[in-house]
Amino acid sequence: MVAIQQNVPLKKYTTLQVGGPAGWFADITNEQELDQAVCYAQENKLPVFVIGGGSNVLVSDEGVDALVLKMSIADAVTRELDEEGVLVTAGAGMVFDALVSWTVAEGLWGLENLSHIPGSVGATPVQNVGAYGTEVKDVIDQVRVYNIEERKFEIFTAAECTFGYRDSFFKTAAGKRYIIVSVTYRLTTEPSPQITYRDLAERFADQEVSLADVRQAVIEIRSKKFPNWHEVGTAGSFFKNPIIAREKFEALHTRYPEMPHYEVDSATVKVPLGWILDKVLGLKGAGTDKVGQYQGQALVLINKGNATATEIAAHAQSVVTKVQQETGIDVEWEVTRVGFDT
Numbered sequence: 001m002v003a004i005q006q007n008v009p010l011k012k013y014t015t016l017q018v019g020g021p022a023g024w025f026a027d028i029t030n031e032q033e034l035d036q037a038v039c040y041a042q043e044n045k046l047p048v049f050v051i052g053g054g055s056n057v058l059v060s061d062e063g064v065d066a067l068v069l070k071m072s073i074a075d076a077v078t079r080e081l082d083e084e085g086v087l088v089t090a091g092a093g094m095v096f097d098a099l100v101s102w103t104v105a106e107g108l109w110g111l112e113n114l115s116h117i118p119g120s121v122g123a124t125p126v127q128n129v130g131a132y133g134t135e136v137k138d139v140i141d142q143v144r145v146y147n148i149e150e151r152k153f154e155i156f157t158a159a160e161c162t163f164g165y166r167d168s169f170f171k172t173a174a175g176k177r178y179i180i181v182s183v184t185y186r187l188t189t190e191p192s193p194q195i196t197y198r199d200l201a202e203r204f205a206d207q208e209v210s211l212a213d214v215r216q217a218v219i220e221i222r223s224k225k226f227p228n229w230h231e232v233g234t235a236g237s238f239f240k241n242p243i244i245a246r247e248k249f250e251a252l253h254t255r256y257p258e259m260p261h262y263e264v265d266s267a268t269v270k271v272p273l274g275w276i277l278d279k280v281l282g283l284k285g286a287g288t289d290k291v292g293q294y295q296g297q298a299l300v301l302i303n304k305g306n307a308t309a310t311e312i313a314a315h316a317q318s319v320v321t322k323v324q325q326e327t328g329i330d331v332e333w334e335v336t337r338v339g340f341d342t
Contacts, residue, residue, distance in 0.1 A: 002026050002033040004040055010063065013070060014054035015118055017233035018309040020063025020339065022049075027070045028093075031146070031153070031181060034069070038148055038179075041067040048148060049338065050179050052092065052120035056127060056235055060339030061309045071122050073181060077102055087141055089184040092122025096129070103187060104211045110139040110187035112211050113194055115218040118229045118236060122180040126170040127334075128163045132218055133197040137163035141186040145178040153181065165270075166240050166334055225297040233303025234294070238316060240332045241299075243270045252327060256280060273323070273331060274299035281322055291315045313340065 008025035047066040075091040113134035249269040277298035278284040284298040290307040294300035
């Protein structure tokens with residue numbers, strides 16, 4: 001039977017290194033334990049909250065009055081061939097970068113640009129994780145889930161996940177009744193480097209590159225811009241890069257002609273929030289002795305050692321307010337609040 005614990009501190013389960021206790025807690029290592037834990041929650045009328053690698057959540061200091069399920073299902077990676085490529089399936093609890101490393105070693109293209117991202121496999125479809133010109137929506141084939149309400153396992157196709165920018169069906173109210181158990185990615189043995197992102201394009205200009213080359217380059221680039229999440233409290237990029245109306249962008253571009261931008265469609269433009277925080281607001285490295293923006297990348301918020309969740313939330317909100325006041329852009333958190341009233 002699955003072991004249910006009470007009042008388990010969540011601080012050690014989040015990369016921001018903050019968070020109060022879970023009212024109830026279970027470490028889930030297989031599908032049978034998952035079903036048993038959900039049954040326990042239903043019998044005791046407890047809400048269920050799922051945590052994976054804890055890299056994209058801010059848990060309140062008061063904790064979570066729910067049954068928190070730590071997804072540790074990390075079955076061995078499986079692969080199979082079909083007429084369109086190689087299907088690779090990994091358990092939700094597997095460390096995502098370990099999977100990326102495995103695919104590179106196996107000569108499989110598709111995930112290499114996502115190297116060195118903290119978190120677990122199960123979080124990748126929820127967040128539609130992306131970096132350096134690649135998003136997991138580009139390679140996800142299907143997602144195996146557990147339906148909490150009906151207590152049964154189901155399959156979601158990529159289309160049914162309704163992916164968006166750092167978004168998916170699993171972030172909606174309806175999507176939260178599903179727990180991701182495993183993810184299947186469609187990869188290829190055919191060399192297909194995605195190196196149009198500026199940092200990669202400059203590094204590999206007119207060169208032939210291998211999978212190992214791309215992974216190593218991404219790791220080196222990220223290591224300069226992001227702190228080591230094993231040593232520093234961080235959730236990686238704390239905010240989403242805003243997608244704004246073209247008219248608003250053109251007005252801002254008149255004020256800040258050096259502002260980088262990326263065309264989304266005829267009506268909208270994506271702007272790099274890190275550039276705004278650094279070049280417009282001067283927030284790179286700014287903050288208090290407890291919480292602030294990382295010196296290497298202003299988009300990254302760090303817990304300098306003893307910050308509370310309340311202090312982190314307040315600092316993040318102050319950043320949102322400053323951006324709105326200066327540029328008129330409404331910034332969204334990429335990080336999910338847990339246990340907060342709003």
